[in-house]
Amino acid sequence: MTLLAVERMKLFTTRSPWWCAVLALAVTVGFAALMAGTASAESPITIAATQFGYGFGLMVVMVMAALAITTEYRFSTIRATFQAIPNRTAALLAKTTVVALLAAVIGEIAAFGSWGIATVIEPTADLAINTPFEWRAIAGIGAVYGFAAVIAVSVGVLVRHSAGAISVLLIWTSLLENLIMLIPRVGRDIHQWLPFNVAHQFVTGDPDPSARAIQDGPGLSDAVLSPWPALAYFAGFAVVLLVIALTVANKRDA
Template identity: 55%
Template sequence: MNLLAVERIKLFSTRSPWWCAIITLALTIGFAAILAGASSADTPIALSATQFGGSQFGIAVVMVLAALAVTTEYRFNTIRTTFQAVPHRSPALIAKAVVVAVVALVIGEIGAFGALGLAMLMRPNDGLGLHSTQDWLNVAGLGPVFAISAVLAMALGVLIRHSAGAIALLLIYYLAVEELVQIIPKVGHHIHEWLPFNVANKFLRGSAVVDGPAPSDSPLSPGWALAYFAGIALVFLLVALGVAKKRDA
């Protein structure tokens, strides 16, 4: 518990987490407001469309927050003090992963339900609400996806150690690479089915074709999709812990 308290204090002692949280909420809730305001009154909007800002852009900002949580320590060499206090290193990094995951979870839930609530206020006649299991996954599921994405980003930050490099790699992969993989002849589609954020999208949106981006082509069910995504993050975290133990701080 002491390690968790220390990591929480360290995280919120800088401005970047606060700014990242504000930007994430602005994107998640703001996109819902823009969509609700810009759509014709005669055309009801889909519930999944209200979550577009969070599921497409909010995740990217949360990953930046998580990466900065660890790379900033490497940049200013405060990680050395952390590892001197916790020589085995893994407990400190695990505590940091737990803290960033919880913060990301809270941000995701606030953003998701805030976006839905605002859209319902602006479009009271569209029948927006949590009417099915998939509706609940689409909204309440954003928090867990944020949390797992944060752990994945933090693990990558431990491996790369440089803020610019970690953030650039995360954003390029998330915003471009998974989509570009599909243009590889013959095998691109099959590879894309198993890429992490495409699978996470299956958990959030299922297979229904609604307004917004195309649904995930992952063959997994929503439950297994979340487990698969979490497994990838866990593998990266374990690799990061092993590397952190072997190299100099």
């Protein structure tokens, strides 16, 4: 508990988490307001459409998570941390836990905030949360944000430089996973198992066939796993990457 309290104070006494949280909420809720404002009788606002901007908020949250660790390496405060807490694994796990919990909270606030603003703008729209798909499409955002933050912290530990870690995360999520589909013969098969594509399946997969067309919301995933196994796969990827990062951090100089 002491380590968690220390990491919480370190995180909330810097400006970047606050700015990133505000930006993530503004982007996701802003897109929901835009979708609701441009809805029509022919194309009404739907539960999935309210979460159209969750991917943009995810990128901001991952930047926040990477900065939480890379700034310690940049200003060499990580050395003081490791001197005070010789158990590097415990120190880094505490930081990862605090950052992941914050990311999950931001995800939940962003998701329900997006749904709420759409409800206010289009009060007559059918935005009741009834089906398992609709609950995953909103409440599931927090879980995806949380595990994505674990991945971002792990990349930050491995790279140690803010610009490098952020570049790796953003290029991978927004570009490389899609470019892999261009590889002849095996590209699409590989893409089905890439982590963020699989995480997207948890949010968008297995829609209620009686509901509106899911194409009005975030794009569909081509992952072969069903939603809950997809979340477990994404979580497993995050844990494996974290274990690798902890192993490297314990073997090299701070």
